[in-house]
Amino acid sequence: MMSVSGIRPLFAGVSRRWLSAQAAAQATRETQPLPKQDAQVSKLGSGLTVASLENYSPISRIGVVVNAGPRHETTDNLGISHCLRSFADLSTKHATGFAITRGLEDVAASLETSTTREHQIYTVRCMRDAVDTGVHYLNTITNGQEFRRWELRENKGRLTFDLATIKDQLPLRVMDDVHSAAFRETLGRSAYAPEYMIGNHSTDMLLEYVQQHYTAGNMALVGVGVDHSELTKLAEQFEARTGSGAVKQAATFTGGAELRNQCGGDFSLAAVAVEGCASGSKDALALGILQHMMGAGPYIKWGSNQAASKLTQGAGKATSLPFSASCFNLAYSDAGAFGVFAVANAEDMDGVLKGMMKEFGAVTKGNISSKDFERAKNQFKAAVLMNSENQDTLFEDLAVQALNLGSYSSPADLAQQIDSITADDTLKLAKKVFNGKPCMAASGNLGQTPYMDQLM
Missing domain, CATH: 3.30.830.10 (Metalloenzyme, LuxS/M16 peptidase-like)
Known part of the structure; x- marks a missing residue:
């Protein structure tokens, strides 16, 4: 005859498995994904x-x-x-x-x-x-x-x-x-x-x-x-003063100026800018694609960046020494600036800047392959979406859009808008900004840094 003591472990195991199943079901209910909220x-x-x-x-x-x-x-x-x-x-x-x-x-x-x-x-x-x-x-x-x-x-x-x-x-x-x-x-x-x-x-x-x-x-x-x-x-408990605030003076891109700070050293730093576009516009997104096409920064740690960045390709022809070449797209509520920024050894800056500007000019002549355009578009979308994972960036973006526009376009919305931009849209805008009135700033050892009229 089977002893009772030999049966107990069997039922105990069933009991434990039943309780474990209940716990798992409860955990599943408790860890159901929360509904996604819109801003x-x-x-x-x-x-x-x-x-x-x-x-x-x-x-x-x-x-x-x-x-x-x-x-x-x-x-x-x-x-x-x-x-x-x-x-x-x-x-x-x-x-x-x-x-x-x-x-x-x-x-x-x-x-x-x-x-x-x-x-x-x-x-x-x-x-x-x-x-x-x-x-x-x-x-x-x-x-x-x-x-x-x-x-x-x-x-x-x-x-x-x-x-x-x-x-x-x-x-x-x-x-x-x-x-x-x-x-x-x-x-x-x-x-x-x-x-x-x-x-x-x-x-x-x-x-x-x-x-x-x-x-x-x-x-x-x-x-x-x-x-x-x-x-x-x-x-509703805020004690803010009533009123809409002082009238904001419109920002106007004037260009034409050049500021140079000769302070010596081994390096030269320079930025050249033309008129960009205000934030919230389709043109500002098109310039974002152009920025990534020219080179918004290295995407591979310790990589040369020459495979993706046209500015780096142009600057790399002038020197074998380390340098930095990137494009910036500054979009504000009613104006913007678009341009290039370079850091190089002082004796190489002339060739580096001229090489960068040559690449910029080549793009305006239609030197945009479909492969380059799609890569730049994907990089721009990735940058928008990745930035949204940074809580500080997300917070500031929400704050500025809400105050300036009274609404909010999510990163997913922006990605869809970027998808709708064509290579022709970007080319037309590139011609427009490149032919605008430029301005320039430089600092460091400027003995071999060209003046703006020598670049344009």
């Missing part, structure tokens, strides 16, 4: 724009974007955007600087401020259950500034430190200069204050600028990894 953009009665994208991230990014970048400055308050960026954590009407710092630390949140040529962006990263705290401090920072005189005096060293850290960054200097040569004012203004203005931004000057630009109609509250209805409720 939502709405506007409150006050004029404040609210934009969000729920991507179920465990960390929420919330922020305020304001149309108050360097392009809105005047010669009297030059560098004030730099001040606002550096002084974001100073005392306000509702909290001291210490209280702001401690309050954010208590919920393990971080605060960052950044400046583009058109916008001031205040960003808080926090856990999802601390979004209300993050929005509270964003409201305090952007709508309750006081700029107390003694705090400005004690913290002006921040501006000096910033200038010291970028002093020897020649690529930044060249791109700043090419903006100045292209646009003169508006988009030509730097994100950094000139040395002579440090300490000269008074409390009254800062408050006047904030009152003009930090208004509900000129701001957007943006969140990634947050529910739109929740963010909208929090936005």
Whole structure:
């Protein structure tokens, strides 16, 4: 006769397998993919724009974007955007600087401020259950500034430190200069204050600028990894001033200028730009394809990049030494700049730049193979989609589109628009921009760096 003890393990095994099956079924139900959410953009009665994208991230990014970048400055308050960026954590009407710092630390949140040529962006990263705290401090920072005189005096060293850290960054200097040569004012203004203005931004000057630009109609509250209805409720508590903000001066590409900074060394850096297109337009996307066709940067680590980049092919004929050759496409809300950027040994810069410009000119004559065009189109689409995986890039893109356009085109939407662009569209635009009025900026050892008229 079979003993009972010999039967128990059999039933125990069945029981365990049954419980395991139940657990697996439960886990399957619990790990069903969450429904994909589209970005939502709405506007409150006050004029404040609210934009969000729920991507179920465990960390929420919330922020305020304001149309108050360097392009809105005047010669009297030059560098004030730099001040606002550096002084974001100073005392306000509702909290001291210490209280702001401690309050954010208590919920393990971080605060960052950044400046583009058109916008001031205040960003808080926090856990999802601390979004209300993050929005509270964003409201305090952007709508309750006081700029107390003694705090400005004690913290002006921040501006000096910033200038010291970028002093020897020649690529930044060249791109700043090419903006100045292209646009003169508006988009030509730097994100950094000139040395002579440090300490000269008074409390009254800062408050006047904030009152003009930090208004509900000129701001957007943006969140990634947050529910739109929740963010909208929090936005209704914002204390933003009423109004649409100061009238924005239109940016005009003037070109024709050349800025050279002879500072010696072994290398030369140069940028040549022509008029581009404003963001949000089909032409700006066509220029994106052209940028990748000319060479937007290396795609293979330690690779030569000569197989894909026409600029590198042209520059490589002039030197066997290391160099960098790339194309940039800068699209702003109402204007743009398109051009080439090069870094090379000083004695090689003449041949490098002329080789790059020769390749650019060849493209305008129809030297575009279907293979090159499709490769560039695929690279551009890949860049758009890959950038969307970066949460910071996704956040800024959502913020700027929502504020400027009142809507949002997803990376997938942009990829479809890129697919609709033909080689003929790109060729026509290439001819148009290449024949535009150029401008140039150069820095370093410029003994062998050609002048603009020698290039064009």
